[in-house]
Amino acid sequence: MIGTLHAKIxxxxxxxxxxxxxxxxxxxxxxxxRKFEVxxxxxxxxxxxxxxxxxxxGYRVKCFCFQDSPxxxxxxxxxxxxxxxxxxxxxxxxxYRLFYDTIKGGDFRSREANVYRLAEVSNQIIxxxxxxxxPFAREYGGLLANRSFGGAQVSRTFYARGQTGQQLLLGCYxxxxxxxxxxxxxxxPYTEMLDLVxxxxxxxxxxxxxxxxxxxxxxxxxxxxxxxxxxxxxxYLSTNARGSNVTATYRAYKRGALFANPCLTQIHPxxxxxxxxxxxxxxxxxxxxxxxxxxxxxxxKEDRQKAPNQIPEKERDYYLERKYPSYGNLAPRDISSxxxxxxxxxxxxxGPGGRGVYLDFADAIKRxxxxxxxxxxxxxxxxxxxxTGEDAYKVPMRIYPAVHYTMGGLWVDYxxxxxxxxxxxxxxxxxxxxxxxxxxxxxxxxxxxxxYFILPYTLPNYLAGQMAKRPSPDSPEFKKAEGEVRARxxxxxxxDGKRSLDSIHRELGLLIxxxxxxxxxxxxxxEALVKVPKLREQFWSNVRxxxxxxxxxxxxxxxxxxxxxxxxxxLMCTDALERNESCGAxxxxxxxxxxxxxxxxxxxxxxxxxxxxxxxxxxxKLHREPLHFxxxxxxxxxxx
Amino acid sequence: xxxxxxxxxxxxxxxxxxLVDYDVRDISPNTSFLEMLDILNExxxxxxxxxxxxxxxxxxxICGTCSLTINGEAHGPDHPGAxxxxxxRKFRDGATITIEPFRVGAFPIVKDLVIDRTALDRIxxxxxxxxxxxxxxxxxxxxxxxxxxxxxAMEAAACIGCGACAAACPNGxxxxxTSAKVSHLALLPQGHPERESRVLKMVQVMDAExxxxxxxxxxxxxxxxxxxxxxxxxxxxxxxxxxALQRGAGE
Numbered sequence: 001m002i003g004t005l006h007a008k009i010x011x012x013x014x015x016x017x018x019x020x021x022x023x024x025x026x027x028x029x030x031x032x033x034r035k036f037e038v039x040x041x042x043x044x045x046x047x048x049x050x051x052x053x054x055x056x057x058g059y060r061v062k063c064f065c066f067q068d069s070p071x072x073x074x075x076x077x078x079x080x081x082x083x084x085x086x087x088x089x090x091x092x093x094x095x096y097r098l099f100y101d102t103i104k105g106g107d108f109r110s111r112e113a114n115v116y117r118l119a120e121v122s123n124q125i126i127x128x129x130x131x132x133x134x135p136f137a138r139e140y141g142g143l144l145a146n147r148s149f150g151g152a153q154v155s156r157t158f159y160a161r162g163q164t165g166q167q168l169l170l171g172c173y174x175x176x177x178x179x180x181x182x183x184x185x186x187x188x189p190y191t192e193m194l195d196l197v198x199x200x201x202x203x204x205x206x207x208x209x210x211x212x213x214x215x216x217x218x219x220x221x222x223x224x225x226x227x228x229x230x231x232x233x234x235x236y237l238s239t240n241a242r243g244s245n246v247t248a249t250y251r252a253y254k255r256g257a258l259f260a261n262p263c264l265t266q267i268h269p270x271x272x273x274x275x276x277x278x279x280x281x282x283x284x285x286x287x288x289x290x291x292x293x294x295x296x297x298x299x300x301k302e303d304r305q306k307a308p309n310q311i312p313e314k315e316r317d318y319y320l321e322r323k324y325p326s327y328g329n330l331a332p333r334d335i336s337s338x339x340x341x342x343x344x345x346x347x348x349x350x351g352p353g354g355r356g357v358y359l360d361f362a363d364a365i366k367r368x369x370x371x372x373x374x375x376x377x378x379x380x381x382x383x384x385x386x387x388t389g390e391d392a393y394k395v396p397m398r399i400y401p402a403v404h405y406t407m408g409g410l411w412v413d414y415x416x417x418x419x420x421x422x423x424x425x426x427x428x429x430x431x432x433x434x435x436x437x438x439x440x441x442x443x444x445x446x447x448x449x450x451x452y453f454i455l456p457y458t459l460p461n462y463l464a465g466q467m468a469k470r471p472s473p474d475s476p477e478f479k480k481a482e483g484e485v486r487a488r489x490x491x492x493x494x495x496d497g498k499r500s501l502d503s504i505h506r507e508l509g510l511l512i513x514x515x516x517x518x519x520x521x522x523x524x525x526x527e528a529l530v531k532v533p534k535l536r537e538q539f540w541s542n543v544r545x546x547x548x549x550x551x552x553x554x555x556x557x558x559x560x561x562x563x564x565x566x567x568x569x570x571l572m573c574t575d576a577l578e579r580n581e582s583c584g585a586x587x588x589x590x591x592x593x594x595x596x597x598x599x600x601x602x603x604x605x606x607x608x609x610x611x612x613x614x615x616x617x618x619x620x621k622l623h624r625e626p627l628h629f630x631x632x633x634x635x636x637x638x639x640x
Numbered sequence: 641x642x643x644x645x646x647x648x649x650x651x652x653x654x655x656x657x658x659l660v661d662y663d664v665r666d667i668s669p670n671t672s673f674l675e676m677l678d679i680l681n682e683x684x685x686x687x688x689x690x691x692x693x694x695x696x697x698x699x700x701x702i703c704g705t706c707s708l709t710i711n712g713e714a715h716g717p718d719h720p721g722a723x724x725x726x727x728x729r730k731f732r733d734g735a736t737i738t739i740e741p742f743r744v745g746a747f748p749i750v751k752d753l754v755i756d757r758t759a760l761d762r763i764x765x766x767x768x769x770x771x772x773x774x775x776x777x778x779x780x781x782x783x784x785x786x787x788x789x790x791x792x793a794m795e796a797a798a799c800i801g802c803g804a805c806a807a808a809c810p811n812g813x814x815x816x817x818t819s820a821k822v823s824h825l826a827l828l829p830q831g832h833p834e835r836e837s838r839v840l841k842m843v844q845v846m847d848a849e850x851x852x853x854x855x856x857x858x859x860x861x862x863x864x865x866x867x868x869x870x871x872x873x874x875x876x877x878x879x880x881x882x883x884a885l886q887r888g889a890g891e
Contacts, residue, residue, distance in 0.1 A: 053774045068695065069761050071801055072703040088781065124777075131777035133770045133828050135794040142784025160794055166702055167797060174769035181765040189758065212750060241697040275670040278679050281699040386721065389670065389729050452774045500682050546690055552652070552751045554693055555685070 005258075005610060005625040008413045009113045014631050015095070018117040021414070022457055026464035033058035036463050037470060039206055039221035041193045041248050043070030045165070045444060046427025047227030048172035049451025055179030057456060059463075062219060063176070064188045066211060066243055066557075071173040074229060074241040075447060078165025079286055080149055081157035082129075082444040084122040089146055093154040095119045100632060101152060102442060106407075106435020107584035107600065108634045109261070109608075111627060113414060114432045121453040122445050126158055128452055132171040136160050149440045157441045162286065162379065168444055172451070192557060193248045194485045196224065196255045196423065199477045203252075203423035204470065207478070207485045211557055214550040218473040218482055222466050223422045223459060226252060227451070230406035230428040232265065234565045234572065235517070236509025239271060239284045239404040245561035246568045249410050249429050253571075257418040258411035258610035258623060260431035262568070263576035266438055266585045267518050269336040271402035272387050273356035277506075282402040283387060285380055287440065290329045292364040292373065293397065295320050295336070297357050301347040308350070308358055308396050319343055332637075334437060334518075334585050334598070337401035341518045344400075351398040360396035401518060405443060407434045407585065408575070411610040411625075415458035416450060419610075422466070424459060426450035431608065436584025489549040492559050497542030501555060504539050505562045511535070512569050516576050521589040525577040529570060536566040571611060571620060578622060581605040593636075602634050641667045641728055644736040645680065647692055653748050659738065669729035673716065674699060674706065676728055677739075693752040699724040701865060704800035707755055707807070709740040714804035714863040722802060722865040742807035746814070746850040757803050759849040760817060766845035767838040768821040770830050789827050796824040798866040805860035805868075811852030816860035818846050819876035820868050826879050836883035843880060 010021040028036065036059050040051040043065040051063040065073060085098040098119035103110055130136065130144070136158050137145040149157040160167035179185040190211045197205035197218070205220040231246035232238035253259045270285045296318045298304055298311050319339055321328045331339070340357050343349060350356050365373050370393055374381070381392045388398070409431040410418050416432070417424050427447040434442065471477070515528035539562065547553040582591040582598035583605070591599045608625040642665045650657025664680050671679070674696050681691035697705040706723040710716035716726045731737060739753065747755040785793075797820070805816035822839050825831035831838075854873055861870040 049774070056773055067697060067703070067705065068757060069801065071761075072697055072705050074698060074703070076703050077698045077700060086780070124775075126780045127777040128772065128774055130780040130783075131770065131772040131830055133793075133797075133825050133830050135790050135797050135824065135828070137794075138785055138787045138790040140787050142786050142790075143781050160797075163702070163798060166800075167794075170797065174764060175772070175774075177761065177765040178769045178771060180761075187761075189761075239700075241703060242699060243697050276668050278671060278675050280672075280675050280678055283700050386718070386725050386727065387672075389727065456774065500685050502678070502682060544685060546685065546688070552693060552754070555691060 005411070005419070005623050006413065007111060007625060008415060009111065010414065014112060014116050017113050018120055025457055025461040028460045028464050030058055032467070034060055035467070036060065037062065037221045038223050038225060038459065039219055040064070040225045040227060041206065042073065042227035042229060042427070042429070043067075043173075043176065044073030044075035044227060044229060044427060045169055045172060045447030046429070046451045047225070048073065048169065048176050049448050050225055050227060050426060050455050051185050052172055052175035052179050053452055053456045054459070055182070055184035058184070061179070061185040062188065062221065063185055064191045064193060064208060066190065066192045068189050070176055070187060070189065071170060073169060074244050075169045075444070076166045077241065078444055079162045079284065081147065081159035081164045081441040082125070082168065083149070083156050083441045084126045084158060084445065085119055085156060086123055086126060088144060089155045091154045093156050097154065098122060098156065102433070102439055103435065103632055104635070105437055105439035107437055107598070107637065108435065108602070108606065108629065108632070109583050109627065110433055110435035112629060112631055117454070118433050118446060118449050121449045124453055125445060125448045129168060129171050129448070132175060134160060134167050134171045165444060168448065172448070193228070194251065194560065195481045196252045197478050197481045198255050198420060199471045199475065202421045205473065205478060207481050209485070212552055214553060216482060216485060218478040220471055220473040220478065222463055222470045223424060225424045225426060225455065225459070226410065226429050227427045228429045230409070231565075231568060232403045232406050234509070234569050235403045235513050236505050237274060237279065237282050237402065239268065239282050239402055242281060245564070247561050247564045249425070250564045250568050252410060252418070252420070252423060254613050255420070256613070257420045257423055258612055259408070259571060260411035260608050260610040261408040261575065262572045262611070263516065263579055264407035264436050264584065264586055265403055266333065266405040266407060267337045267401045268404040269333055269340060269401045270359070270399045272384065273351050273398050273400035275352055275388070283383070284402070284404060285384065285397070285399065287333070289359060289377060289380060289397070292376065293329065293359040293361050294318055294363060295329050295357055295359055297343045297348040297350060304348055304350050304354060308360070317343070317348070334587065338518050338587060340401055356398040356400045358396035359399045361392060362396070365393065403517075405438055407431065407436060407438055411608065415461065416455055417458065417462060422462060424455060426455055436586055489556065489560070492543070492545055492556065492563065493549060495540060495543050495545070497544050499538065499542045499544060501543055501545065501559050501562055504535065504543060505565070508532070508535055508566060508569060512572065516573050519587040519589050520576050522577060525573045528573045529577070532566065532570045532573065539563060539566055574620065575609055575611065578609060579605060597637070600636070606634070641669055641731070641733040643667065643731065643734070646736060646738040647753070648740040649692070649752055650749050652751055657749065667728050669727070671728045672699070672724065673710070673726040673728065674724050693754045695754050696724055701725040702800060704802035707742045707757070707802055707804070708753055709742055709807060711738050714742060714807040715865055719863060720865050720867045722800070742803055744803065744806045744812045744851070746806070746812065747803060759851070760801055760803060760814065762849060763814065763818055763842055763845050764821060767834065767841040768825070770825060771834060772830070783829050785828060793824050793827040796820045796827070796868060796872050799868055800866050802865060804863045804865065806851060808859040808863040809852065810857060810859065811855060813854045814846055814851040815854040815873050815876065816864065816868055816870065818842050819872040822879055823872040823875040826875070835879065836886055839876065839879040839883050840887065
């Protein structure tokens with residue numbers, strides 16, 4: 001059904017593509033805009049900014065979120081900051097450098113044109129947010145402050161304490177509130193999208209369920225925008241919010257949208273380790289801690305149960321300093337995550353379950369004094385103490401890597417439209433800008449770029465040809481989709497088995513973490529591809545969900561999401577197996593340099609892998625979009 | 641650790657609710673309060689009893705979703721922090737713990753421990769924003785903001801919108817919530833053009849939603865997970881008086 005993937009990248013020099021493309025996109029005149037209804041699913045940085053901006057332009061917008069308020073979308077939890085190429089520090093930054101750092105950081109697995117545009121609009125985002133009242137950190141002269149982040153050689157990160165995501169989200173939430181009051185945006189909180197409705201090949205609506213009343217509704221629109229975030233919770237434990245899920249994008253995939261690079265997931269090295277079986281979520285500790293903390297484990301596994309201060313200096317293995325003498329404890333995210341896994345696999349991990357390594361501040365405290373360390377990291381030490389009950393000024397912290405971002409997502413062209421006309425995908429939900437590894441402080445930038453400054457130009461280009469084509473929600477396609485949603489809910493309730501949902505989800509998470517986590521190999525992935533369908537079978541024959549569908553039912557809503565994760569996990573492993581190379585966060589053990597670093601295969605794998613759903617039980621069909629690099633030269637990363 | 645839990649159960653908004661006793665056993669002190677409720681829910685499920693409905697999402701104290709009153713205190717005993725940041729080691733082994741929803745007239749109970757806080761969204765919709773069209777913003781550094789003002793604005797903007805302030809207030813007042821937003825935006829030059837209309841409209845909607853009046857008990861400040869200072873309430877009062885006078889003078 002789908003021929004060659006066409007990304008529709010404009011011709012011309014890299015730095016003029018977006019400008020000249022904008023000059024030729026079709027427009028919708030102001031008095032016609034109110035005739036169009038746009039459905040936006042998700043209200044985080046991408047969805048919130050898109051809904052507010054489209055509303056302001058005069059379109060009628062329906063915005064949906066599963067939270068009780070759009071202000072609670074998981075963008076709220078981002079800590080570090082947002083990048084922009086303002087060059088306020090006069091330290092040599094430019095749009096080109098931000099572009100280059102992002103594409104190199106992504107290990108050359110993203111599109112040049114998309115990434116360049118992202119860097120280009122980054123400056124407008126800062127202007128917009130400041131005007132909205134986002135209280136970014138400032139210098140004494142009243143101008144905006146910056147910091148260097150994630151090993152960048154320039155200071156280009158704007159921040160609002162450790163709550164940058166929250167403040168940016170409140171900025172677009174407030175803009176959204178203004179549109180709600182103005183009547184251009186109708187907000188549907190506590191409402192989940194359960195299916196996409198495709199009419200004559202175009203995305204024209206969604207089926208939703210109210211999480212309050214259980215009511216199923218049909219919503220027709222002239223276009224559908226998905227801004228539903230990432231799928232990190234496929235691993236059960238991640239730094240994502242409890243409610244974050246893959247359902248909206250996966251349902252769209254089952255209706256024909258291609259899913260691109262699903263195996264590309266980022267694992268953050270500094271999180272608080274799992275403490276017990278019933279842990280529901282992992283907490284990120286800012287990476288800045290590695291500036292002063294030293295990472296180590298005991299040399300001998302017999303020592304792993306000993307108190308850390310009982311292990312003398314010569315019995316400790318400062319493995320990052322040993323393996324990467326020049327980067328040491330500051331080795332990049334993927335490298336330090338894998339190194340931690342390795343030492344724990346060897347049985348030298350510390351803490352409950354042996355999945356943890358020490359991050360020790362004793363030397364830094366000796367050198368700088370406790371007060372300096374308190375100034376720098378006081379709030380992080382408090383968070384650590386709240387969660388673990390341990391005082392990290394006295395005993396070393398324990399950390400372990402955790403899943404926190406997914407680079408893969410629905411395939412989109414340069415206009416952020418999927419292969420299904422009328423279906424746009426923005427923010428973490430699409431695959432477009434971060435390649436195989438996202439750089440710090442780039443997620444917030446991408447979400448807002450898509451919502452404020454890209455979609456409002458590209459969506460009208462589609463709508464201009466869609467005047468008066470919005471179907472009635474009573475049309476057969478809507479009735480059919482609604483019927484299928486109802487049948488699926490009933491099917492879940494009818495299982496009436498013995499196993500709890502969490503136990504199934506936890507088992508799935510452990511399996512995927514083990515076989516398709518920090519490092520993967522063909523044998524393990526093949527094992528997972530056998531085990532996932534069996535676990536799915538367990539779900540459909542033995543899951544226990546009480547209550548009914550026509551009511552507030554938290555078990556039921558979670559069950560639907562887990563059911564989708566159980567299918568999606570298979571797609572992830574299929575993609576990881578197909579990507580027979582290592583790149584960025586995707587580390588295939590078969591493909592490494594003699595020093596144990598990721599080894600890309602540019603000749604055969606410099607491509608986006610986009611998967612097309614076939615029927616249930618059939619393997620998905622692979623489409624490749626070759627990546628062409630006209631401006632940058634592909635290089636191998638080295639951190640020795 | 642073992643606990644006796646007394647939990648508010650209520651089928652829906654119309655139904656009468658009551659406290660029901662549950663026992664939980666062998667809880668590790670490193671379990672978070674919400675994970676302890678997850679464990680209880682797993683046990684209830686195994687027994688074929690309906691799990692307890694409660695809201696949570698980020699589970700790291702920033703989204704503002706969780707909203708429990710524990711032993712009479714909004715967000716429980718470990719201030720500052722949201723319920724999701726509370727761990728069982730803060731309780732005595734064998735303790736009886738009473739768990740209720742936030743009790744505020746303007747937050748109707750949806751089910752068990754879940755409440756409807758959309759009243760807070762409507763207060764923001766009334767004017768808790770700066771009208772700034774995407775595309776029309778001036779260069780970000782064209783208007784310097786004194787660091788002191790920016791820092792104070794950030795302190796007020798840190799509000800997570802949980803509603804604990806209203807739950808702790810004997811009058812069910814949302815003054816801390818409303819004042820935090822009014823202060824944040826009034827402290828920044830970008831917020832000045834709409835300064836008067838903003839405070840007047842937000843206070844009007846706050847009253848219309850049925851929140852009570854502020855009588856300076858400062859219970860709100862004591863439970864606020866974001867450590868918003870009650871001094872923002874004085875700021876709102878000044879803003880309100882200023883706006884009312886200006887409006888009066890203009891008429």
